[in-house]
Amino acid sequence: xxxxxxRLDEMLAKLRERHxxxxxxxxxxxxxxxxxxxxxxxxxxxxxxxxxxxTTSLATVYKTITLLKELNEVLELGFxxxxxxxxxxxxxxxxxxxxxxCKKIIDPDLTSLEQLTREASQKTGFKIVTQRLDFFGIxxxxxxxxxxx
Amino acid sequence: xxxxxxRLDEMLAKLRERHxxxxxxxxxxxxxxxxxxxxxxxxxxxxxxxxxxxTTSLATVYKTITLLKELNEVLELGFxxxxxxxxxxxxxxxxxxxxxxCKKIIDPDLTSLEQLTREASQKTGFKIVTQRLDFFGIxxxxxxxxxxx
DNA sequence: CTTCATGCAAAACATTTGCAGCTGG
DNA sequence: CCAGCTGCAAATGTTTTGCATGAAG
Numbered sequence: 001x002x003x004x005x006x007r008l009d010e011m012l013a014k015l016r017e018r019h020x021x022x023x024x025x026x027x028x029x030x031x032x033x034x035x036x037x038x039x040x041x042x043x044x045x046x047x048x049x050x051x052x053x054x055t056t057s058l059a060t061v062y063k064t065i066t067l068l069k070e071l072n073e074v075l076e077l078g079f080x081x082x083x084x085x086x087x088x089x090x091x092x093x094x095x096x097x098x099x100x101x102c103k104k105i106i107d108p109d110l111t112s113l114e115q116l117t118r119e120a121s122q123k124t125g126f127k128i129v130t131q132r133l134d135f136f137g138i139x140x141x142x143x144x145x146x147x148x149x
Numbered sequence: 150x151x152x153x154x155x156r157l158d159e160m161l162a163k164l165r166e167r168h169x170x171x172x173x174x175x176x177x178x179x180x181x182x183x184x185x186x187x188x189x190x191x192x193x194x195x196x197x198x199x200x201x202x203x204t205t206s207l208a209t210v211y212k213t214i215t216l217l218k219e220l221n222e223v224l225e226l227g228f229x230x231x232x233x234x235x236x237x238x239x240x241x242x243x244x245x246x247x248x249x250x251c252k253k254i255i256d257p258d259l260t261s262l263e264q265l266t267r268e269a270s271q272k273t274g275f276k277i278v279t280q281r282l283d284f285f286g287i288x289x290x291x292x293x294x295x296x297x298x
Numbered sequence: 299c300t301t302c303a304t305g306c307a308a309a310a311c312a313t314t315t316g317c318a319g320c321t322g323g
Numbered sequence: 324c325c326a327g328c329t330g331c332a333a334a335t336g337t338t339t340t341g342c343a344t345g346a347a348g
Binding site: 020021023025026055056057058059060063064080082 | 301302303304305306307312313
Binding site for chain 1: 230248249260261262274280283286
């Protein structure tokens with residue numbers, strides 16, 4: 001999708017602009033979020049960052065992600081079962097396709113979402129600020145597997 | 150939207166069919182979920198049920214709602230901040246308009262959702278099983294208020 | 299240097315679970 | 324009767340918070 005290096009630079013620029021410090025731990029967290037296109041969980045970010053900085057705490061990962069959310073530099077895909085996932089490569093709200101078998105999450109490009117949003121606004125009188133759209137199902141790869149889970 | 154009494158009867162029929170017991174507490178929980186069109190939270194269901202049965206425990210409300218979810222007789226609107234809401238009057242997945250100011254949730258009737266789902270399926274090869282769509286914004290009533298929050 | 303970030307442990311939440319006693323069918 | 328339900332309290336799992344130490348700028 002977007003260039004990971006460019007995204008990392010954008011994130012760093014935003015931090016500097018707001019005078020937040022760029023610590024080694026933060027840099028590692030930003031890198032992980034900017035590079036991964038797999039919508040990582042907090043735990044997987046934590047595990048990744050620990051490879052470089054073994055003393056990093058979970059609290060720091062949470063704090064940094066909270067900061068990035070406030071700066072609109074990461075998109076949180078919250079699920080009520082606590083399996084939250086994060087998208088740092090494309091931080092603006094967009095639809096997701098979620099495979100309920102392998103847990104993969106991909107970003108579809110849907111042209112008719114704009115039309116749907118317009119319809120929703122017209123029919124309800126809401127001033128729509130943002131939206132969240134998830135499709136749940138089975139991805140092509142899992143569909144090919146004979147054995148059903 | 151749908152007739153509350155009819156919904157309650159459907160829920161009761163499903164419980165009986167599967168040989169689950171209909172206790173006074175359960176009945177009160179079902180009634181609350183079937184009647185309210187305001188997408189109540191667990192706490193508000195609990196508060197409502199307590200009016201009739203003051204000894205009811207939160208655990209029972211949770212257990213009953215979990216049961217109803219498994220029977221597809223209630224739709225859970227989970228939010229990652231823990232402010233989950235429930236829709237017993239229309240238990241099949243459908244879009245929601247959520248006012249971020251007054252927390253009201255209403256059900257829009259969107260004709261172009263089907264088209265969007267088709268597009269998502271075609272472009273990704275997913276076999277789509279269900280979906281979740283929330284629009285966040287300001288409702289007409291809140292828009293009319295002069296003071297901004 | 300001064301302020302902000304880190305890391306630890308404890309706290310805070312909503313939700314789930316274990317279990318003794320109760321009760322619907 | 325007795326399997327399943329209730330209510331209590333304890334456990335769980337994730338996220339947040341307080342605070343002393345450490346490091347970015």
